[in-house]
Amino acid sequence: MEYLEMLARLGVGSAHPGGFAATVAQLREHPIAPGCRILEVGCGTGRTSCYLAKLGYEVTALDLREDMLAKARRRASGEEVRVTFLQGNVEELPLPDEQYDVVMAESVTIFADVSKALREYARVLRPGGKLYDREILAARKLTSTAAQAICDFYGVKRMYAEKEWLELLGAAGFSEAKVWQPSKFPESAWEDIVHYPDLFQETDADAYENEAVWETAKKYDELMFAYHEFFGFGLMIGSK
Numbered sequence: 001m002e003y004l005e006m007l008a009r010l011g012v013g014s015a016h017p018g019g020f021a022a023t024v025a026q027l028r029e030h031p032i033a034p035g036c037r038i039l040e041v042g043c044g045t046g047r048t049s050c051y052l053a054k055l056g057y058e059v060t061a062l063d064l065r066e067d068m069l070a071k072a073r074r075r076a077s078g079e080e081v082r083v084t085f086l087q088g089n090v091e092e093l094p095l096p097d098e099q100y101d102v103v104m105a106e107s108v109t110i111f112a113d114v115s116k117a118l119r120e121y122a123r124v125l126r127p128g129g130k131l132y133d134r135e136i137l138a139a140r141k142l143t144s145t146a147a148q149a150i151c152d153f154y155g156v157k158r159m160y161a162e163k164e165w166l167e168l169l170g171a172a173g174f175s176e177a178k179v180w181q182p183s184k185f186p187e188s189a190w191e192d193i194v195h196y197p198d199l200f201q202e203t204d205a206d207a208y209e210n211e212a213v214w215e216t217a218k219k220y221d222e223l224m225f226a227y228h229e230f231f232g233f234g235l236m237i238g239s240k
Contacts, residue, residue: 001212003154003220004111008067009213011202013047013075016107016134017185017233019192023048023106026132026235030180032057036101039124041090041117042108046072046083047198052104053081060084060100062093075200091116098126105133107233110156118172122240131174131238137162137182139232146227153223165236174238182234185224 007015014020032038036057040049043061045068053059053076061083063069069085076083088094090105090112103121121131138159142150150159160168162179169177192198207213224231 001210001216003216004065006213006216006220007044008065009204009207009210011045011071011204011207013045013198013201014106014192014196015044017136018134018183020047020196020198021192022134022235023051024196026134026180027055030132030235030237032102037099038102038104039095039100040104040106041093041121042105042111043072043085044068045202046075046085047200048104048106049083049085050076050079050081050200053083054079060086060095062086062088062090062095064089071202074202078200090120093120093124095124097123098129099124101126101129103129103131103133105131105135107135109133110135110160111154113157114160114168115172118168118174118238122173122238125240127240129240131169131236131240133236133238135160135165135233135236137165137179137232137234139184139230142230146230149223150227150230153219159230162234165234169236169238172238174240176239178237180235180237182232185228185231185233 038052038057038059040061043049043063049059049061066087073085103125109117138161162182166177
């Protein structure tokens with residue numbers, strides 16, 4: 001079972017680095033002006049999108065997987081918020097040009113063709129719009145063994161260092177780019193579990209009995225144990 005399939009089966013709401021605590025901290029440090037139109041790409045089960053909608057923003061949320069979107073729609077219904085959900089690929093957004101003030105991504109772009117995705121984010125942003133993209137960083141030069149293991153597990157083409165992300169943002173059309181709070185991966189998810197429990201997480205009925213789910217989870221733990229020194233994450237901020 002692939003990593004993203006495991007997340008879908010478990011209905012994980014904040015699988016991105018730093019978890020929901022990082023999302024809350026980001027919005028506190030980089031507040032979004034009232035009235036902004038927000039596009040969240042790779043919304044998954046919709047936790048961040050619904051949170052933004054609760055704060056009063058007009059939110060469009062897009063994901064490639066229909067099973068994730070089904071859970072996101074039920075979450076929005078349970079939380080009594082309005083979000084426009086769309087199925088689509090970040091490499092070719094089914095949206096017109098210059099429609100949004102903010103694009104948000106949380107550990108999404110790395111799973112796509114990064115250059116194509118970043119160009120699409122820039123295309124749908126209005127002039128002066130902002131991209132907030134929380135992604136995995138290569139914290140140090142990867143050995144060939146580490147690079148192969150990490151890319152094979154996640155199903156990504158490669159890992160990018162902080163400088164490389166900034167170069168990619170510039171090439172995609174962002175006039176200003178920076179990385180906010182580059183950090184090491186947290187050793188545990190206790191802060192999310194204790195302070196930000198997901199009351200609307202919807203796990204498939206057979207997920208905990210599915211051997212493939214546990215095998216993938218075990219591989220994830222083994223990967224982190226073996227190669228944690230190569231992992232980091234940060235929030236890429238781009239201005240159009």
